[in-house]
Every structure is written in C-alpha cells, then in structure tokens.
Amino acid sequence: METTINRLLSHLSTLTCSSCGTAYSAFEKQTVSPCCQMPLLAQYQPDEPLSKELLKQRPGTMWRYLEMLPVLHEENIVSLGEGYTPILTLSNLAKKHELKSLLLKDEGQNPTGSFKARGLSMAISKAKEHGVQGCIIPTAGNAGVAMAAYCAKAGMRATVVMPRHTPKAFKEECYWYGAEVVLVDGLINDCATKVKELNSAGELLDVSTLKEPYRLEGKKTMGYEIAEQLNWQLPDIILYPAGGGTGLIGIWKAFKEMQQLGWLEPTVKLPRMVAVQAANCQPLVETFYGRQASSQNYVGKPTIANGLAVPRPLGEPLMLQTLHESEGTAIPITESEMIAGLQELGANEGLFVAPEGAAVWMAARKLIATEFISPDEQILLLNTGSGQKYMENLSHVYSQY
Ligand SMILES: *Cc1c(COP(=O)(O)O)cnc(C)c1O
Ligand SMILES: [Zn+2]
Numbered sequence: 001m002e003t004t005i006n007r008l009l010s011h012l013s014t015l016t017c018s019s020c021g022t023a024y025s026a027f028e029k030q031t032v033s034p035c036c037q038m039p040l041l042a043q044y045q046p047d048e049p050l051s052k053e054l055l056k057q058r059p060g061t062m063w064r065y066l067e068m069l070p071v072l073h074e075e076n077i078v079s080l081g082e083g084y085t086p087i088l089t090l091s092n093l094a095k096k097h098e099l100k101s102l103l104l105k106d107e108g109q110n111p112t113g114s115f116k117a118r119g120l121s122m123a124i125s126k127a128k129e130h131g132v133q134g135c136i137i138p139t140a141g142n143a144g145v146a147m148a149a150y151c152a153k154a155g156m157r158a159t160v161v162m163p164r165h166t167p168k169a170f171k172e173e174c175y176w177y178g179a180e181v182v183l184v185d186g187l188i189n190d191c192a193t194k195v196k197e198l199n200s201a202g203e204l205l206d207v208s209t210l211k212e213p214y215r216l217e218g219k220k221t222m223g224y225e226i227a228e229q230l231n232w233q234l235p236d237i238i239l240y241p242a243g244g245g246t247g248l249i250g251i252w253k254a255f256k257e258m259q260q261l262g263w264l265e266p267t268v269k270l271p272r273m274v275a276v277q278a279a280n281c282q283p284l285v286e287t288f289y290g291r292q293a294s295s296q297n298y299v300g301k302p303t304i305a306n307g308l309a310v311p312r313p314l315g316e317p318l319m320l321q322t323l324h325e326s327e328g329t330a331i332p333i334t335e336s337e338m339i340a341g342l343q344e345l346g347a348n349e350g351l352f353v354a355p356e357g358a359a360v361w362m363a364a365r366k367l368i369a370t371e372f373i374s375p376d377e378q379i380l381l382l383n384t385g386s387g388q389k390y391m392e393n394l395s396h397v398y399s400q401y
Pocket of ligand 1: 114116142143209241242243244245246247248307308354356357384385
C-alpha cells in the first residue's frame with residue numbers, strides 16, 4: 001500500500017466520533033462523523049513504546065511531536081515555523097498581585113500572529129496529503145489569515161469568509177496571501193451559512209473549526225509543549241480564551257495522550273482548565289451554569305476579542321467534558337475589563353497581547369479574588385495572539401489620551 005511506503009513516523013490509526021465512538025478510516029478525507037455529524041477525534045496506536053528522548057534532536061516547531069501527529073508523508077508538511085512558542089514568567093505581575101508563579105505561553109509569536117497557525121498548518125498539510133485543490137473557511141479573523149497563508153504556501157486556492165466588522169488588518173493580510181475575501185453582516189455562524197452557500201458544490205474543503213479532524217491535532221501541540229517546556233510537570237491551572245474551543249479540547253487531548261504514552265508520570269496531576277469568554281458572547285458560560293440546555297440557539301454580540309465571538313460552537317460538548325473532567329470552570333470578561341487587562345500586561349510586562357489574552361489575565365484575577373485559584377498555585381495563561389491586528393478595535397481608547 002502506498003501509505004506504508006515512505007511513511008513518516010506518524011502512529012495515526014483511526015478517527016472516532018466524539019459523540020458515539022464509531023471508528024472511521026483515518027486514511028481517507030473525512031469531515032464530521034457520518035453517524036452524528038459531530039467532530040472526529042484522531043487516535044494513535046504506537047506499535048512500540050515511544051520514548052520522549054526522541055524529542056531531543058527535533059526542530060523547535062510543533063512538528064517535533066510527529067509520531068503523535070496525523071501527517072503521514074513528510075513532503076506534505078506545510079510549515080512556516082509554527083509552534084514551540086516561549087513560556088514567559090510574568091514576574092512583575094506576580095509580584096504586584098502576590099502570586100507564587102504566573103506564566104504566559106505567548107502564542108502571539110506564531111506565524112501570522114496567532115495560535116491559529118498551528119491548526120491551519122496541520123489542516124492544510126492533511127488537505128495537501130488528500131490532494132485538495134482549495135479551501136474555504138468561516139472565521140472571526142485569525143483563522144482566516146492563517147488559512148490564507150498556509151494555502152499560499154501549499155499552492156492552494158483560498159476563500160475566507162469573515163464578518164464585515166472585523167478589523168481591516170485581518171482582511172488586508174488575507175489579500176496579501178492571495179486569498180479571496182468575502183464579507184458578511186453578522187458573526188461567524190452567519191459566515192458559516194455563507195460558506196455552505198458558496199461551496200454548495202463541495203469544490204473546496206471546508207476547514208471550519210472541528211468540521212475536519214486536523215486543526216484540533218495542530219492545536220493539541222500546545223499541550224505537548226506545555227509539558228515538555230515545564231520539564232514534564234504541569235501547572236495547577238490553565239486559562240484559555242474559548243471560542244470554538246479547539247485549544248481547550250486539544251490541550252486536554254494532549255494530556256490524556258501523554259499519560260498513555262507514559263510521558264507524564266502517574267503522580268503528575270492534570271491542571272484545572274478554565275474557559276474564558278467575552279461577556280458579549282458567552283454561550284459556554286450559560287450552558288456550564290445550566291442557564292440553557294445548549295448553545296444551539298444562543299445569540300451573541302460582537303466583541304473586541306474577535307476570536308471569542310462564537311455563539312454556537314460545534315465543540316460545546318467536548319469543551320464541557322474538559323471543564324468537568326478537569327474540575328475547571330467557565331467565566332465571562334467584559335469589554336472594559338479586557339482593556340484594563342491589555343493596559344496592565346502592556347505596562348507591567350511589555351506584552352501587547354490580543355484582547356483574548358487580556359481576558360485570560362483578567363479571568364485569573366477574578367478567580368483569585370473568588371478563591372477558585374490560590375495565590376500559591378502555578379497559573380498558566382494562554383495568550384492566543386498578538387495585539388497588532390486589533391488596533392482598530394482599540395483606537396477609541398488611545399484617542400481618549
Ligand atoms: C480563534 C481565537 C481564539 C479562540 O480559539 P478557539 O480554538 O476557537 O477556541 C482565541 N484567541 C484568539 C486570538 C483567536 O484567534
Ligand atoms: Zn457518532
């Protein structure tokens with residue numbers, strides 16, 4: 001078989017339905033599960049124990065975990081150097097707030113300025129492996145930019161559908177990567193409707209969050225990196241800005257995989273996972289606290305944290321499962337709190353983060369105040385993007401000076 005010749009070290013075995021567990025071939029192009037129309041999860045079956053010593057000779061990108069990644073042939077990897085971002089110690093803020101250990105993984109240092117690079121590098125690599133000619137995506141901004149860049153690198157057509165109110169920097173960057181940009185009045189769910197209409201013939205691969213199995217595999221590498229960079233220990237708590245939820249679900253998936261591989265000792269306790277949302281669009285918070293059965297009919301408003309304006313995430317059940325299993329929680333942050341967070345991170349730590357990252361820091365402060373987090377615990381913030389592209393959302397703050 002072609003897949004056994006020249007096969008990379010990937011131990012990809014099957015794809016399983018996240019809802020009912022039915023297994024499907026991992027060696028054909030798949031979207032959502034045919035049984036439940038829900039996300040498919042990649043499973044791996046190493047035929048012999050995998051030693052983490054392997055990592056020592058690997059490049060400083062997310063591709064260093066290639067045994068546990070889905071790309072089968074090396075020539076299909078479409079990379080711009082994504083991943084292996086630094087974990088910074090926020091010593092000034094820790095001192096100011098009397099915290100023992102405050103860390104921030106800075107995903108703003110990825111190609112195209114956000115952690116969306118991980119997911120799209122993986123999805124576009126797999127699309128290339130499956131002979132796909134072009135891709136389409138509904139996006140709040142960063143995912144579209146990343147898809148456009150990786151499609152350019154892969155020589156594929158790219159169509160990006162985003163809300164009209166998205167800051168210009170996101171739209172323009174897509175243009176420079178040669179993508180077609182379509183603007184829609186509304187939020188990402190309205191863009192998804194437009195994608196279906198534009199792609200009714202199914203000519204393009206729809207790489208919407210969790211509607212193909214591999215963006216999740218790219219994002220899970222954050223979990224592997226957190227463990228490796230902290231010398232196979234884990235923080236007590238991880239705060240993540242949840243939109244579609246791929247990062248939250250992916251990091252948790254990585255922890256489970258590393259337990260099975262024996263890369264995490266049984267004595268290493270898994271972190272409590274916190275989903276941080278924008279108060280303007282907090283479907284997961286509402287469901288988590290039982291105020292709605294699911295986000296199916298949730299109506300959200302725009303937020304300066306564009307990536308958090310996801311009113312009806314397909315991955316909601318998986319996000320809730322992560323929060324429950326990890327004994328974590330979900331918390332909303334207002335627009336003005338995000339601005340306060342941006343100012344505090346900027347002025348104290350020299351970090352100009354995305355509003356999503358600022359929300360995460362403010363969530364930590366609130367959870368310390370309510371004693372969900374103890375000041376003695378090790379806290380890891382995920383800053384998912386750089387603030388650069390959001391300037392337009394923040395200009396009203398600056399102009400008040
Ligand atoms: C997309 C995005 C998020 C949300 O990520 P999900 O995987 O959809 O939960 C958070 N922050 C930034 C900067 C983003 O671009
Ligand atoms: Zn199913």
